[in-house]
Amino acid sequence: METAQLGQIWVYLATNPLLHLTLTLIAYLGGSKLYRMSGMNPLLNPVLIAVIAVVAILSLTGTNYEQYFEGAQFVHFLLGPATVALAIPLYNQIDRVRRSLPALLASIIMGSLSASLSAIGIAWALGAGPVLLATVAPKSVTTPIAMGISDALGGLPSLTAVMVILTGVIGAMLGPPLLNLLRIRDWRARGLAIGVAAHGIGTARAMQVNEVAGAFSGLAMGLNALATAILLPILWSWLFG
Amino acid sequence: MLESLTLLLICQLTGEVVVRFLDIPLPGPVLGMVLLFAGLLIRRGVPKPLQDTAGGLLSHLSLLFVPAGVGVMLHVTRIQDAWLAIGASLVLSTLIAVGVTAGTMILFGRLSGTRDSDGEDR
Numbered sequence: 001m002e003t004a005q006l007g008q009i010w011v012y013l014a015t016n017p018l019l020h021l022t023l024t025l026i027a028y029l030g031g032s033k034l035y036r037m038s039g040m041n042p043l044l045n046p047v048l049i050a051v052i053a054v055v056a057i058l059s060l061t062g063t064n065y066e067q068y069f070e071g072a073q074f075v076h077f078l079l080g081p082a083t084v085a086l087a088i089p090l091y092n093q094i095d096r097v098r099r100s101l102p103a104l105l106a107s108i109i110m111g112s113l114s115a116s117l118s119a120i121g122i123a124w125a126l127g128a129g130p131v132l133l134a135t136v137a138p139k140s141v142t143t144p145i146a147m148g149i150s151d152a153l154g155g156l157p158s159l160t161a162v163m164v165i166l167t168g169v170i171g172a173m174l175g176p177p178l179l180n181l182l183r184i185r186d187w188r189a190r191g192l193a194i195g196v197a198a199h200g201i202g203t204a205r206a207m208q209v210n211e212v213a214g215a216f217s218g219l220a221m222g223l224n225a226l227a228t229a230i231l232l233p234i235l236w237s238w239l240f241g
Numbered sequence: 242m243l244e245s246l247t248l249l250l251i252c253q254l255t256g257e258v259v260v261r262f263l264d265i266p267l268p269g270p271v272l273g274m275v276l277l278f279a280g281l282l283i284r285r286g287v288p289k290p291l292q293d294t295a296g297g298l299l300s301h302l303s304l305l306f307v308p309a310g311v312g313v314m315l316h317v318t319r320i321q322d323a324w325l326a327i328g329a330s331l332v333l334s335t336l337i338a339v340g341v342t343a344g345t346m347i348l349f350g351r352l353s354g355t356r357d358s359d360g361e362d363r
Contacts, residue, residue: 028304047303051310058314065315072308078298079305081249083270084256085295087277088287103349111342118334126326136330140338143309145268158312159319165310167331174332175339184343186350193343197335204302220342225271 014063020071027053040208042173047165047201079143083200086218089207093215100188107189108220111196112227115140116235130240131155137236138228139163140171142199145225153236164199171198172205187212195220245294252277 013019031049038044058068069076090097097104116137123136134155138146143164150160175194184190187210194202195217203221207214255276257269265272281287287295313320320327 024307025304028301028307045303047306047310050304050307051313054307054311055314058311065312068311069308072311075305076308080253080270080273081246082298082302082305083268084249084252084273084277085298087252087274087281088292088295089299090274090278091281091287094282100346100350103346103353106349107342107345110345111338114341115334115338118337119330122333123326123330126329128323128326128330132323132326136327139331140335142268142271143306145271148268156316156319159316161309162313162316162320163327163331165306165313167335168306170332171335171339174336178336178339179343182340182343184347186347189343189346189350192346193339196342197338201303201306204299207299207302222271222274226267229267 014061014067015070017071017074020063020068021074022071023054023057023068024050024072024075027051027057042176042205045169045172045201045205048169051165079200083142083144083222086203086222089211089215090219090222093212093219096188096212096215097219104188104192104216104219105223107192108196108223109227109231111193111220112140112224112231113235115197115224116228116232120239134236135159136163138232139167140197140199141225141228142221145229149229149232152233165201168198168201171202175202176205176209188216191216192220196224199224242290242294245288245291248291249273249277249294249298252280 027050028046030053031044031046034049035041035044035046054068058065119136119139120133123133128136131154134153135150137153137155138149138160141149141164143161146160146164147157151157171194175198176190179190179193184193191206191210191213194206194213199221203214203217206217252273253270256271256273259265260267260269260272
């Protein structure tokens with residue numbers, strides 16, 4: 001009797017957006033807490049922890065992604081307004097941006113080209129076929145536009161979304177130690193590099209560390225999306241056309 | 242806060258419509274960001290409520306990537322089949338992009354002789 005009732009409650013919850021929306025928030029808050037408790041250790045990236053936790057729970061409860069997304073779409077939706085909101089930290093740094101505009105544009109174009117070319121080259125050398133190459137190529141670009149580029153090149157947009165998240169986590173984890181190793185201390189350069197290579201996930205981290213780095217990272221993310229959307233299709237037809 | 246959120250949505254909506262109408266290969270929100278930025282330049286300042294709303298949204302930016310990340314469960318076999326190509330490509334090209342971008346910026350800075358704020362984090 002009691003298990004039947006529990007079963008009914010489960011059926012209700014599993015088909016209601018509330019459960020998976022709450023699960024997403026709890027997993028992320030848990031991930032952030034671990035991250036802060038570790039003294040912001042980049043290996044304990046909150047997105048990575050939250051994704052692993054959610055996937056584990058969905059697998060254990062036999063829930064598929066479509067069911068999960070019914071609830072999680074409310075969080076996913078906010079990516080749009082959050083991207084628009086990046087104009088504000090950018091505006092707050094307008095003087096710095098103005099002073100270094102030529103250097104900034106050159107860095108972003110070089111970054112965009114090196115990110116896509118090296119991703120294509122390495123995956124190709126390790127035996128990836130054309131579909132996978134097109135899927136991996138736009139991985140440094142923020143999710144919605146990367147999916148669009150992937151589709152245009154003949155890749156798999158939903159797999160590209162996963163590549164983009166993985167890239168963001170890798171960049172947020174390994175980018176700052178690499179920059180320290182290269183002795184790059186300029187916050188503008190650090191922000192740009194993280195924004196180009198690791199889009200919004202890198203920007204989220206840069207924003208926590210330093211406001212200048214955060215603003216440049218957001219700017220780099222936006223301009224890199226623009227640069228890659230224009231350059232990558234041209235590069236692609238030149239390489240494989 | 243409600244006005245600010247509405248403003249962000251209007252910028253995004255305008256971006257989406259213009260991108261589709263003019264067939265620009267850009268995501269609507271990125272054009273929305275450009276529009277808002279232009280608006281702030283004209284207005285010469287960020288209104289306090291907008292600053293607060295944007296700050297609230299952006300302080301939890303990484304949360305917004307969780308749902309797309311969970312999509313990994315749809316592609317487990319494909320990733321297993323090509324894990325080496327995918328893994329090596331993602332890790333190495335991300336490091337290359339970080340190095341090249343920061344390197345170009347520093348090189349340009351040295352050439353033009355401008356230096357700015359210093360910093361280091363882990």
